[in-house]
Every structure is written in C-alpha cells, then in structure tokens.
Amino acid sequence: MAIDPVYTAKATATGGRDGAAKTADGSLDVKLGVPKEMGGDGKGNNPEQLFAAGYAACYLGAMKFAQSKDKSLAEIPADASVEAHVGIGPRSDTGFGLKVDLVVSMPGLDKAEVEKITEAGHKICPYSNAINGNVDVTTTVA
Structure with missing residues (x-):
C-alpha cells in the first residue's frame, strides 16, 4: 500500500x-x-522506551481522531491516557521480537465505550498498522 x-x-x-x-x-x-x-x-x-512513548502518544491521537470522525463514539475525556509496555526478547525461530501491552484509561467512560474507541484507534494508528501481524499487541481498559 x-x-x-x-x-x-x-x-x-x-x-x-x-x-x-x-x-x-x-x-x-x-x-x-x-x-x-x-x-x-x-x-x-533504549529503543523500546522510545517506541513505547511514540506508540502511546500516536495511539491516543488516533483514538481522538477516530472519535472526531465518528460521533457515535463517546467523547474522549481530557485526562485520557495510554501506557505502553514494550517488551523485547528472543524469538523462537531466530533473532529478537517485541511484545506490546497498551493500557488505556478514560476516566468517566464505561468499559464498553472505551473498547469501541480502542478498536477504532487501532484501525487508524500507523504504529498499530505497521506492526499488525508481526507483534503481539494486547489492549486493556484500565
């Protein structure tokens, strides 16, 4: 593409x-x-810290963009945050790989609303798109 x-x-x-x-x-x-x-x-x-900071910021921005285009999504609170945990370790075949855990906090919104926003964000976020199918990414609503 x-x-x-x-x-x-x-x-x-x-x-x-x-x-x-x-x-x-x-x-x-x-x-x-x-x-x-x-x-x-x-x-x-280290590179994993830099990737974590970039991914967290980009993903939160992508969720905000998604909500601005789809008014059926709940409004994202000003104190929303994304915490990215980026792990590195040996792969079973060869070399090294990454694992990402994203923790999304949107105070005042119920879990189901936040989950809809997180799904929309992954479709837009260039980091999510770049690593899709290559890196295990989990998203948790705090």
Missing part, C-alpha cells in the same frame, strides 16, 4: 544500543544505553 507522507521524521543513531540518537532538527538528542536486564548499566534510554 502506497502512502504520500505529509511529514517525515529524520533521526540518526550512532553506536547502536550503547550510543546516541538525535533528530535532524535537534529537538531530540538522547544517550542510549542497554537496560540492566539485558546486561547493560541501565544508563540512558
């Missing part, structure tokens, strides 16, 4: 998991470090 990008992010990483990454415009410049659980010192951010 072809897309016509309206925005393209540009970032460069050096040194791998124990290096640095920065965006071309300089707005993000992070030291990368291997988590203690993977044998590192835990200093610096």
Whole structure:
C-alpha cells in the first residue's frame, strides 16, 4: 500500500544500543544505553522506551481522531491516557521480537465505550498498522 507522507521524521543513531540518537532538527538528542536486564548499566534510554512513548502518544491521537470522525463514539475525556509496555526478547525461530501491552484509561467512560474507541484507534494508528501481524499487541481498559 502506497502512502504520500505529509511529514517525515529524520533521526540518526550512532553506536547502536550503547550510543546516541538525535533528530535532524535537534529537538531530540538522547544517550542510549542497554537496560540492566539485558546486561547493560541501565544508563540512558533504549529503543523500546522510545517506541513505547511514540506508540502511546500516536495511539491516543488516533483514538481522538477516530472519535472526531465518528460521533457515535463517546467523547474522549481530557485526562485520557495510554501506557505502553514494550517488551523485547528472543524469538523462537531466530533473532529478537517485541511484545506490546497498551493500557488505556478514560476516566468517566464505561468499559464498553472505551473498547469501541480502542478498536477504532487501532484501525487508524500507523504504529498499530505497521506492526499488525508481526507483534503481539494486547489492549486493556484500565
């Protein structure tokens, strides 16, 4: 499926998991470090943290977009949040894989309403679409 990008992010990483990454415009410049659980010192951010932050923000935005286009969905409260848990580990065949757990909180809405919104959000979110069929994603309503 072809897309016509309206925005393209540009970032460069050096040194791998124990290096640095920065965006071309300089707005993000992070030291990368291997988590203690993977044998590192835990200093610096890691790709899974960056992916979790990006996915959580994008998915919440996608749910808001879905609600703005489909007025049958309940209005999303201002204090809504998405917590993304991104795990990494060895795959059974070879290499490494990811597992994502999204926890959605929309205070004041009942669970059934939130579940409808989460389903609509997954259809729109580019992160959800990019990893669909490749990464195990669970969505829980808090």
